[in-house]
Amino acid sequence: MNTKNMLRTGLSICAVFALSGCLKGTGLQGSLAEVVYDSITEVGELESQTTVMPTGGTASYTGSALIQMADSATTTNQRVMAGEATLDASFSAAGGAVSGTLQNFVGAKDVNMQAFNTAVYSGTVADVEAQLADFSPVDGKIDVTSDTSTGERFTVGFSGTLTQDGDTIMVGGTGAGQFVGADADGVKIYGGTTLNGFGTQSTLTENGTAQEGQIYINATK
Numbered sequence: 001m002n003t004k005n006m007l008r009t010g011l012s013i014c015a016v017f018a019l020s021g022c023l024k025g026t027g028l029q030g031s032l033a034e035v036v037y038d039s040i041t042e043v044g045e046l047e048s049q050t051t052v053m054p055t056g057g058t059a060s061y062t063g064s065a066l067i068q069m070a071d072s073a074t075t076t077n078q079r080v081m082a083g084e085a086t087l088d089a090s091f092s093a094a095g096g097a098v099s100g101t102l103q104n105f106v107g108a109k110d111v112n113m114q115a116f117n118t119a120v121y122s123g124t125v126a127d128v129e130a131q132l133a134d135f136s137p138v139d140g141k142i143d144v145t146s147d148t149s150t151g152e153r154f155t156v157g158f159s160g161t162l163t164q165d166g167d168t169i170m171v172g173g174t175g176a177g178q179f180v181g182a183d184a185d186g187v188k189i190y191g192g193t194t195l196n197g198f199g200t201q202s203t204l205t206e207n208g209t210a211q212e213g214q215i216y217i218n219a220t221k
Contacts, residue, residue, distance in 0.1 A: 039063030063219025
């Protein structure tokens, strides 16, 4: 079953009929739950391999994007959004440059982060689906633009606006990424509002107010 294509089809139906609550009571959370679970699991497995980088050509990747944000990083309950990642890589002797789009998000406020992270990173597909059960559609998308590349590591830029339940979330800044796998079969990207060791820093705002949070992207060929 191609859960990624099924998710896109389902969200298109939601858009056509303009049903703001379309996700609730359907199997779409299950489709997205599989995309989230599969992409994180597969990238994790690829990390155990020695990464071998192509020296030319291109590749396409699909997977998941997770965003969590709040007024403070220590807040127990935060806003969470989950969506699809579609990325393209261009390889050269210097490394791989990545660009693409994050879209088809669903989200919710006041999500218990301990329970959510346990489900996503240690649980089953059913656990992830249970976490997404009350999430509602988010409008908009985030563009991922290529920045620098050195070997298996690279940096990207983020730019986009998301809207949900009357709130406007703006995403910007930069993130750090890495190819994984024997033929660069996977990609993981991290963006955080705190300057990290890779020299990248993302920005997140909600209705014009700066937020603290992270962006996690996992995708495979």
